[in-house]
Amino acid sequence: MGKMPLWADAILVPLISLLLAAFFSALVILGIGESPVEAFTLMVDGALKRSAGWGYTLYYTTNFIFTGLAVAVAFHARLFNIGGEGQAMIGGVGVALVCLYIPWPHWSLAIVGASIAAALFGAAWAFIPAYLQAKRGSHIVITTIMFNYIAFSVLGYLLVEVLRPTGQMDPASASFPEATHLPNFHEMFAPEGSRMFRGAPANVTFFLSLLACVFVWVLIWKTRLGYDIRSFGFSETAAKYAGISPVRITVIAMLISGALAGMMSVNTTLGESERLILNSTEGAGFVGIAVALMGRNHPIGILMAALLFGFLAQGGAELALWTDIPRELIVVIQALVILFTGALDNMVRMPLEKLFLTLGRKENA
């Protein structure tokens, strides 16, 4: 059975899907009476031509790397973790508690503490759906969706009733102490007196997300646990015969996934808002699905896809600022990417497979 060469599967299929998504996005922009070329130029100008634009693009990229990796790790075990949004919210609670109640002497310690707390809280939020899937057979997609809503209620309750300082109106925690301030790109890279990256939220957490990429690569392809996760995802029965416990792998894969999703809040809560707010996740948990699908569940692919979506997020914000196109255009583009790279994958794959099959036959003949 000669199917498709590896490069076609890894690059050609996603590329064609992406082009289809781009084509339909252009149609949508045309449909609301704007020019796709102008919109695209504006997005490039706003997201890539200025250092502050890059500062925002990389900030969003950081979020999407974490949530993309989270979805990918679960995908490797053939689990669909749709609950990244909720896990990131609860991860944020962990960050806030650690930053508000522990007097950190320096940001370098605070980021370690916050990361551990975010990972633990996110993992804990993923644990219940994982356990229920493994032990009681309840469908993980449904339970993680339910847990997103429950997380939102928990967060709302904590912010309104517990963490909100007396006398404050908006549902948010107190600001974190000055010592926990993470250096942003302006402080790290701009020469004295320069305006480079000024006002942009990208911060040191970006490098943490790159570390997470390396971690996931080593975990999935270089460790025994990763091998177990992949075999379980490939065939549950085969994995069982090989002595791999389905319960153990389901729970561990979801714990890692939840921890990664939770760590996104280090970037949003500690890095950007510097206090816990109600809507810091901004749908990044769902973007993670698009990122993982496009990146073919590989850290390098995810990094590139996250960059693309980071560009889209910042470019979309610029569009909303300068034109009548609302920010929701980006949600539409994300939806189209998920649709074409995820759900309609076979629409591209089937004709391509046939094409390669006929080509292969001709060569043999």
Place this chain on the structure above:
Amino acid sequence: MDFLTLLQVLDSSVRLAIPLLLACLAGLYSERAGIFDIGLEGKMLAAAFAAGAFAAVSGSVWVGLLAGIGASMILSAIHGIASITFRGNQLISGVAINMLAAGMTVLIAQDWFGQGGRTPSLLTEGRMSPITLPFAEMFQSIPLFGPTYKELISGHSLIVYVAFAFVPLTWWVLYRTRFGLRLRAVGENPASVDTAGVSVIRLRYTAVMICGVLCGVAGAYLATGLQAGFIKDMTAGRGFIALAALIFAKWRPWYALWACLLFGLLQALAVRFQSIEIGGVVIPVQLMEALPFILTVVILAGFVGRAIPPRAGGEPYVKER
């Protein structure tokens, strides 16, 4: 709580339960045929927008209703193509549809009306008008029954009564017709249906399109019955609560009615009382909001009777291997 307050709470529970019930029955048709649908939310949202927009422009609520059904059916068709024809992942398709609806509704609303992603507020003729049942005034003097009849049973819009009628109708279709038998079979064991010479693909498309129609009605009711016009993200998780109700009801029509009424009551209580005190313990409003989801997780976990989905659910059907 006096009797009249109780009636008002129950009355608003019924109103809030209607979109849930319609979406829940919509999901029932689709999932009984073996097509998982987590896109109920998106379809309702798209329908709510289309209904709000067309009712505002035409001034007729019925044009709005038709537009809502149309919008929802387009999304259903996409779901069908992705999950039936191209055997894609039904869950991923559902996620895409939800996001597509969330984005497109605001995008088009902004383009058409320029009011920041909402449609113009509907006047009386663009909204579903309440129907006063006969004898509502006459019975009013009868204690208990009179006010109940007037406040709770009478005075809803046509869709409310239609939605209730859909429960026995769905039961009848599912358990008493040939189509229903095949529909249930195709969700449990599509190969057997195929062997009997019935097209799996056509049956599943039919189910998915019925789902689209019902979601359309649900969304239209949201924008023209419950509220006066479309606002951004107005479904607010109702599609997922409906999904929860469907699981809660274990994919059966009558139980779906009770589940939706229960979840409607929870919503009504959360709207009316910001916090409830029971025996000195204050129950925060957030718990009321989260309760449908928590209950569903408990049910799914099988602690209160096990919920087993249709066996072929989520699996694309491949004729030959």
